[in-house]
Amino acid sequence: MAAGFLSDPPEGEGAERLFAADRDDPGYVMALTRVWAHAPEVEAAWEAFTVAAATAGGLSLRQKGIVVSALAGALGDAYCSLAWGTRLAAASSDGTAAAVLAGDDGGLDERERVLAAWVRRVARDPNGTTAEDVERLRAAGFGDRAILGVTAYVGARMAFSAVNDALGAAPDAALAAAAPPAVRAAVRYGRAPGE
Known part of the structure; x- marks a missing residue:
């Protein structure tokens, strides 16, 4: 299988490390892994940044599911919507995950x-954010370090x-098949x- 619009990645230790991780979980080499396997050092740097940002943001798995699902829905990114909508469904409910993907946060x-x-x-208009937006985060219990961490996590996920x-x-077809029906429908x- 080709790496999206790119050719198959060259063989090498870095690419094989990425492929082996995918074979362990989810059990097959993902299409996006084939893309990133062209420059495994870039993927590793992105991963380190993302982990550091999520840690600074104090994000739980459920919160990461909310962040990535809201972001992927806003960006129209089907891949991350299916992957993280499924994770959010496991951490909440199928209906909640589908709603967040659609921009409904009632649950x-x-x-x-x-x-x-x-x-x-941030996804739709980062230049349009205001001090009042940040104050709402503070009022919800996010300190300035967490706000920076969350925002950096969002930026990293946008780049991905x-x-x-x-x-x-x-x-991946297997990713879509594994998603709850409500998430797929959203x-x-x-x-x-793909195949």
Whole structure:
């Protein structure tokens, strides 16, 4: 299988490390991994930055699911919507995950709603954010370090989506098949699942 619009990645230790990790979980080599395997050192740097940002943001797995689902829905990124919508469904419910992907945060608590609103604001118009937006995050219990961490995490995830989408990495058929039906139904945008 080709790496989106790119050719198959060259063989090497870095690429094989990425492929082996995918074979362990989810059990097959993902299309996006084939893209990033062209420069495994870039993928490793992105991963380190993303982990550091999420840690600074104090994000739980559920919160990461909310962040990435809200972001992927806002960007129209089918790949991350299916992957993280499925994770959010496991951490909440199928309906909650589908709703967040569609921009409806009614199933979230107040802190989570503020977080999802911030994510969408950053995704759609980072120059349009205001001090009042940041104050809403503070009022919801996010300190300045966490706000920076969350925002850096959003920026890293935006970059990941942009690379995958621009280079034609279509969601894997197995990823789409494993997603809850409500999540699949909510993803009416982006690239269609590949083979």
